[in-house]
Amino acid sequence: QKEVEQNSGPLSVPEGAIASLNCTYSDRGSQSFFWYRQYSGKSPELIMSIYSNGDKEDGRFTAQLNKASQYVSLLIRDSQPSDSATYLCASRNAGNMLTFGGGTRLMVKP
Amino acid sequence: EAGVTQFPSHSVIEKGQTVTLRCDPISGHDNLYWYRRVMGKEIKFLLHFVKESKQDESGMPNNRFLAERTGGTYSTLKVQPAELEDSGVYFCASSQSLADTQYFGPGTRLTVL
Numbered sequence: 001q002k003e004v005e006q007n008s009g010p011l012s013v014p015e016g017a018i019a020s021l022n023c024t025y026s027d028r029g030s031q032s033f034f035w036y037r038q039y040s041g042k043s044p045e046l047i048m049s050i051y052s053n054g055d056k057e058d059g060r061f062t063a064q065l066n067k068a069s070q071y072v073s074l075l076i077r078d079s080q081p082s083d084s085a086t087y088l089c090a091s092r093n094a095g096n097m098l099t100f101g102g103g104t105r106l107m108v109k110p
Numbered sequence: 111e112a113g114v115t116q117f118p119s120h121s122v123i124e125k126g127q128t129v130t131l132r133c134d135p136i137s138g139h140d141n142l143y144w145y146r147r148v149m150g151k152e153i154k155f156l157l158h159f160v161k162e163s164k165q166d167e168s169g170m171p172n173n174r175f176l177a178e179r180t181g182g183t184y185s186t187l188k189v190q191p192a193e194l195e196d197s198g199v200y201f202c203a204s205s206q207s208l209a210d211t212q213y214f215g216p217g218t219r220l221t222v223l
Contacts, residue, residue, distance in 0.1 A: 002152070036214075043114070043201070043214040044153070088153065095166055096208050097143070097155040 003027055006089050006101035015110050019076040023089030023101055026070065030091035033065055034098065035074045038086045048074060079108040112136070114215035116202050122221045128190040131218045133202030135184070141165075141205040142185050143212060144177060148198035156200075159185060160208075192222045 004025045013019045021035075032051045036044035048063040050056045050072065056063045062075040072091075076083055086103040093099070115134045123129050135142045144156040156175070157167040161182035170177070174193070179185040189196055199219050203212040 004152070041216075043216045045214070046211050049211065095158075096141075097158060097166060097169070098145070098153075098203075098212060099155070100145075100153040102152040 002101070003099045004089055004091055004101035006087075006104045008102055009105040010107050011104055012107045012109060013079050015079060015081060015108055017079050017108075019079045019083065019106055019108065021074040021076075021087050021089075021104050021106065023072040023074075024070055025072065025089075025091045025099075027091065027093060027099070028067075028070065029093050030099075031094065032092045033063070033072045034090045034092070035061075035063060035072075036088040036090060037083075038088055038103065040086075044088055076106075079106075081108050081110050084108045114202055114204050114213055116200075116215040116218050118218060119216065120219045120221075122223065123192055124223050125194055126191045128188065129192055129220060131187045131189075131200050131220070133185045133187070133204075133215060135202070135204030136206075136213060139204035139206050139213075140182070141208060141210075141212075142179060143203040143205075144185070144187055145169075145201040145203065145214075146198050147201070147217075148195070151198075153201065156187075189220075192220075194222050196220060197222045 035048040050063040089101040090098040142159040147153045155169040158165045159179045199217040202215045
């Protein structure tokens, strides 16, 4: 079992819709969670971090964490074609290294 | 403020050759991390420097890989001798303190023929 699992996609949504990206993790010692966005050939860019159970909102993005279910999600409201990218879920334990999922490719169609 | 930079952006070498990758972290960032993504797999941690000291090198695959950070500024990752399975994208990241966001560089794409 992979430590952080994501559906590879592609997830295709129409412009203006809500995109929902999901991630599960196996290490209960994970303390914090991150969503990175990566455009093809570019560096991963942090868009959200979440440390405690519940929702965290930042603009069009909402991250959700449920430690009991070991589940992290990212919602993107009013999806735009420019949101088309690969979204990487990562966990961090006390050792500070990030453990990544394989990424979900999101396609937002005009 | 300049981000994390990596050099070269691409490297194509033959099996058995040596390659050295360089990472310049964001100025003032004591923490420097190396990660890599091999084809079809997720990004995996290699090692973590705090200033010039190796804090965690549990992800280094074998002794063909040598990372250094002399002076606590830029870091190099040498692969000697390179094998086919070393092909992938090598990312460097840096953070100011341990709990801070890790900022990633653009990566070096290594191809071993």
